[in-house]
Amino acid sequence: MPNEWQRAPHYLRQAITRAEIDASRSRFVKFVGLDAYEAAGGYVRRDLFADEQNAGFVTDAELLQRLVADKLESAAASIREQGWGWMEARVERDYAEINSFGRLAPTMRPYTRKEERELKKLVAHRDDLAEKYDANEGGDEEAYKEAERLEQALNAASSAVEAFAKCAETWDTEQIRQAGVFVFIDAQGELAIERGLVKREDKPELESHGATVTGLANGERAAISEPTPKEKPLHSEKLCKRLTAHRTAAVQVELAQRPGMALAVLLHRLIPDVFDTRYGHAVAADCVGVRVECQHDALLREADDMEMSPAWSQISTQRGQWLSVLPQHINDLLPWLLDQDPGTTLLDLLAFCTASTLDGITARDGAHPINAISNAVELDMTRYWTPTRAAYFDHVPKARIVDIVANAVSPKAAADLSSMKKADAAAAAELRLANAHWLPEVLTHRDVPVMNHYDADNEENAADTQGDTDGKIDGELNGESDGANSSDADVHYHDDPASTDAAEDTPVGTPTTDDSVPVTPPVWPFPTVASVADTEVMQRSA
Known part of the structure; x- marks a missing residue:
């Protein structure tokens, strides 16, 4: 028997519209882009009470699925050109599947002087945002919005620091021919890449040629930690x-x-x-x-x-x-x-x-x-x-209050809340x-985390039961939750202009002689303080 709250009108409306996809929450919509979806002929049912520009409901799930597949395949094609032995594309990260592979260790070259300076700037920018975020004590609606903006900016800056380390990775061109790559869409709707994955049968030959492969030995699994959540939360x-x-x-x-x-x-x-x-x-x-x-x-x-x-x-x-x-x-x-x-x-x-x-x-x-x-x-x-006002409505923005009353009671019941002061709207919402x-x-929400169990006596069977996630897009495109409840700040990556000063692009500690080998530029662009700051400006003006 369902509980009383499951019989309420707003929950029934959710069930009726389950075939539609909330554009503000779906990582697939974020990955494709609402503009691209509409440009391809897709229709978006707009919410009259939503303040966000990208709010609404995507009604053509099949079109969205095709656009996701096309963009994912386009991204995968560029990765194939880098010389990897194999490549797999997934709509989401499956930790159990990825953990069934070994990991080929890249070589980390020293940072160039220019990279060192940029990394210091990124770290300083992240630390500055962290101090401002910690100092924000909340209170009124403006302080709450500022806390949300700072949290988005801090998450983006932290991700930029982590991503910057990738620019110093170098891969042996011979070794990567026997290793592979997974390309997938992460919980924030961004393209994510796992390089250097090694199949069990390829590990002995790679190691015989001097490669370092972690995982797949004596039941050991390649260690891939859960990413730090960085999505914009619905609640503080x-x-x-x-x-x-x-x-x-x-x-x-x-x-x-x-x-x-x-x-x-x-x-x-x-x-x-x-x-x-x-x-x-x-x-x-x-x-x-x-x-x-x-x-x-x-x-x-x-x-x-x-x-x-x-x-x-x-x-x-x-x-x-x-x-x-x-x-x-x-x-x-x-x-x-x-x-x-x-x-x-x-x-x-x-x-x-x-x-x-x-x-x-x-x-x-x-x-x-x-x-x-x-x-x-x-x-x-x-x-x-x-x-009640004290238990909930005093702690959320007025726009959230309007949205709740409109969905839980009726749009008519929420019509006058927008013109009220925050305190009055909170009190009115409690009554309505x-x-x-x-x-x-x-x-x-009643989701339970998956418990990964690897029986030491049944290692091979555990590896055989790892399934891919190709079909999982169908579940979300029909209204099932994808686990991401919010949007977050995009970090804009771009190529750093080539320096005319050779010493600037020489790894620190590398002899600057005529015989020194120039550093191979990264195979994909990395964040800078300027790009992160540009994102924050866009957020303020949005």
Whole structure:
């Protein structure tokens, strides 16, 4: 049976329009570009209440799919010309698939003097943005918008610093003939490239010729870390922590009422560590702090309205009941426990203690282990959280308030909010959503992170089960989430003009004699401070 919030009109409208694609969220739309889609004859259904220029809904999924495939193939074609032995194109990064390959190590040449200066400028620019972002204390709507702009700029500058290091990579032309490249679209809708991937059967020959290949030995997998999220979030980190604190409290209450399920949750956390010969290669994300770390103080810290929550009221009541029967001294605790009924008292106490360790507080909306428990207990957050001015609307821009009321109630109900002051609009929204059962996305999402398990006794079978993601575009083009909830600042890359001073382009530490070999320029352009600054100017004027 669906929860009450799933029957609300705005959720029904979401289901009806699921075949359409939100242009502001889809990484495929960002990759192709809304202008290119419209130029190809595609229609965009515009949202009358949206302020963003690129807001709207793409209605022709088949056209978008063709444009994505064409642009991805065009990018792949330019990579093929670099001499790699093979190349694969995917619509998204599949970590399990990429981890099934070894990695050919590139040679890192020293930076030239010009590159050193540019890198220092990039780092200084990033650090300056970080200081400004940390100094922004929020408050009114303008401060919130400035914080969003600074966050986008900081993410772009950080990415530029990371990308700049690639300019010093050099590849052996003979070795790359037996290695390959993956080209894919990342979560932000940008082209991403993984170079130097080595198939298992090619590793021995490469190493026999002096190549360094990591991974694929004794069950070792090539290490590829998850990228640092840099997308523009729908909610600020502070608000996300506030909301997920309420979600955590609600799940704690529900789990404490289900001793059998709490036992399963606890065992799920303990078994991989106890039976490490079987699960020792599991990359497991979990939310049970068996260290043990009670999360009650964290809930109060992240949500200053937690004490008014129905969930917190139940937690406090249950805690008081247990304190009234537990022994006063630690030395008396074990004898007391041994004297209790294991099928009632101990199991109920285990449920409360296990629930109290749940940590679902997060600064970003995305897949989280606590959602697995939320699904198991059939969590209905409308029982524990209500959208009030203090709880939510004071913490988001007025444009967001207008959008929420228009979708959750009706466009007519939101028509006058734009002309109100922010405080008045927030108060009005609280009244108009009183019976709407509306919840912010972070409280309705139920995605659970994938746990990659590599059994040491079944290494070959694990490699054989890695699937590609060619078909995954069909899912998103029919309205399924792609995991990216926002847009972010694009970093404009361009070729650096060739220097007339040979010493400027000579790697630092390289002898500047007539016999010195000139440095081969990078095979693709890299960011500069000027390009990052240009992007920030464009954001301000947008």
